[in-house]
Amino acid sequence: MELNGHILLCWHAERAGKEVLENTLKKLEKKFPIKQVVYLVQSNSTAEVPDSMGSATIHCIGVDLEDPTEHQVIYQRVRDDIVPLVQHCENQLHINISPGTPAMHSVWLMLSAGGAFPVGTRLWSSQYNKKTNRTSLKPVDFSITTYLAEIRASRQIDPELAHYEPEAKSPARHAALKRLKQYAGLNGHPLLLLGERGTGKTRLVETFLSTIKQRQVVALACGGLDSTVAESLLFGHVKGAFTGAEKEREGLLGKAKGQILFLDEVQDLPRNVQRELVRTLQDPKHRYRRLGSDEENTSDFELVCASNLNFDELRKKLYPDFLDRIAHMTVEIPPLRDCRDDIPDDWQHVWTESRRTVSTPEKAPLSAPLKVLLKEHPLAGNMRDLQRLAVLIMAWLGETTEKEAVEIAIAEWQRWDRIDSSESDLGMGSWNNRVRRFQHRLAIWAKQHYGDWNSAAKALECTPKTLSSHGKNTDQC
Numbered sequence: 001m002e003l004n005g006h007i008l009l010c011w012h013a014e015r016a017g018k019e020v021l022e023n024t025l026k027k028l029e030k031k032f033p034i035k036q037v038v039y040l041v042q043s044n045s046t047a048e049v050p051d052s053m054g055s056a057t058i059h060c061i062g063v064d065l066e067d068p069t070e071h072q073v074i075y076q077r078v079r080d081d082i083v084p085l086v087q088h089c090e091n092q093l094h095i096n097i098s099p100g101t102p103a104m105h106s107v108w109l110m111l112s113a114g115g116a117f118p119v120g121t122r123l124w125s126s127q128y129n130k131k132t133n134r135t136s137l138k139p140v141d142f143s144i145t146t147y148l149a150e151i152r153a154s155r156q157i158d159p160e161l162a163h164y165e166p167e168a169k170s171p172a173r174h175a176a177l178k179r180l181k182q183y184a185g186l187n188g189h190p191l192l193l194l195g196e197r198g199t200g201k202t203r204l205v206e207t208f209l210s211t212i213k214q215r216q217v218v219a220l221a222c223g224g225l226d227s228t229v230a231e232s233l234l235f236g237h238v239k240g241a242f243t244g245a246e247k248e249r250e251g252l253l254g255k256a257k258g259q260i261l262f263l264d265e266v267q268d269l270p271r272n273v274q275r276e277l278v279r280t281l282q283d284p285k286h287r288y289r290r291l292g293s294d295e296e297n298t299s300d301f302e303l304v305c306a307s308n309l310n311f312d313e314l315r316k317k318l319y320p321d322f323l324d325r326i327a328h329m330t331v332e333i334p335p336l337r338d339c340r341d342d343i344p345d346d347w348q349h350v351w352t353e354s355r356r357t358v359s360t361p362e363k364a365p366l367s368a369p370l371k372v373l374l375k376e377h378p379l380a381g382n383m384r385d386l387q388r389l390a391v392l393i394m395a396w397l398g399e400t401t402e403k404e405a406v407e408i409a410i411a412e413w414q415r416w417d418r419i420d421s422s423e424s425d426l427g428m429g430s431w432n433n434r435v436r437r438f439q440h441r442l443a444i445w446a447k448q449h450y451g452d453w454n455s456a457a458k459a460l461e462c463t464p465k466t467l468s469s470h471g472k473n474t475d476q477c
Contacts, residue, residue, distance in 0.1 A: 010098075191305070258301070340374075
């Protein structure tokens with residue numbers, strides 16, 4: 001279905017559905033040339049819907065709903081299946097929020113408040129009068145926004161930057177983002193992100209955390225820095241503080257005043273610098289001195305640290321007092337193999353970010369071999385594996401068909417694939433950590449494969465409580 005021009009999106013009204021749609025179109029067409037209607041009908045409805053009405057083509061879409069009053073189910077169906085169809089309709093999408101049940105009405109408002117619809121979407125309320133057979137139509141001003149809307153708005157500002165979808169579909173990522181949102185709301189306390197390489201920790205800080213905290217990010221990659229350089233970069237120095245200090249430097253602590261100071265791969269920060277930072281972090285005013293200076297400065301920065309090590313490994317690397325200071329609030333970002341439901345969205349985001357020319361299709365290919373790979377491969381490199389695969393496909397697209405380009409790219413991608421089975425299949429860390437991760441992954445897989453906890457428990461000959469406890473226990477994996 002190719003949508004263009006002004007689009008009307010609405011539910012079918014079981015009572016007087018045809019009349020409501022017809023009158024709504026007549027009202028709208030006085031101001032907007034509605035060319036197409038995306039008409040949502042419950043899959044068990046017996047409604048007869050015409051192929052067109054006036055000058056508008058009608059696309060009837062059946063939506064699988066057993067109960068039209070279930071807010072959560074309606075929300076998920078519309079968010080996952082309908083919203084992607086209209087994402088490109090900027091300033092041309094119209095939604096009649098009135099037809100359907102009260103639950104259906106509220107879902108439109110929730111999605112609008114969450115920023116799910118494209119920029120310029122217009123909401124309308126219609127009321128049908130049986131006596132006069134007429135429909136009134138009024139615009140709906142619903143300017144309430146949420147942090148979801150702010151994150152999605154930042155994605156629209158910079159669409160070529162790959163973002164995590166803020167409403168994750170997989171249990172593991174949903175729990176991690178929920179915890180991250182909760183912790184981000186508490187200012188003045190450090191935040192620690194843990195996750196394998198390529199899980200998008202830096203991107204989460206730049207998009208998710210930056211948006212929620214309403215602060216810019218000042219970042220330092222800690223790898224490969226010697227003690228003096230790291231100290232100078234962070235604290236700054238005065239002229240002549242050491243050999244080569246020909247002019248003064250403000251330092252990142254000063255630049256991060258009122259912003260987020262992000263220390264990436266914090267395990268590589270030299271120990272003496274860690275000890276210096278402890279003094280700054282334990283001071284409510286974050287006082288510090290530039291190298292070679294007797295004067296104290298203050299900076300009200302928000303500290304966020306990230307590491308690709310698990311907590312046990314990080315404990316061995318960091319100065320204990322420093323780790324204590326930065327780990328009050330810790331969030332583990334799960335690997336892609338534990339978030340299979342989110343990978344299609346991740347794949348499209350990565351494809352969009354990697355796209356450089358208009359000759360490359362906007363929509364990421366998703367052939368049967370690709371679906372199998374994304375569903376079953378361990379993806380030890382996480383987002384970086386997706387990036388490498390996208391680039392390889394793009395490299396071959398100009399020389400052959402999309403199908404052949406995908407086949408060649410997958411073969412090339414697998415040729416250079418490097419899988420550390422000890423980490424990608426069985427987790428990281430101690431025996432207990434790996435066992436807990438395996439149990440968690442098994443429980444999640446079982447639920448997805450068999451449909452629910454009860455069916456999965458019956459197949460695996462255990463209790464539903466056992467499976468659900470391991471499946472929901474993301475803190476332990």
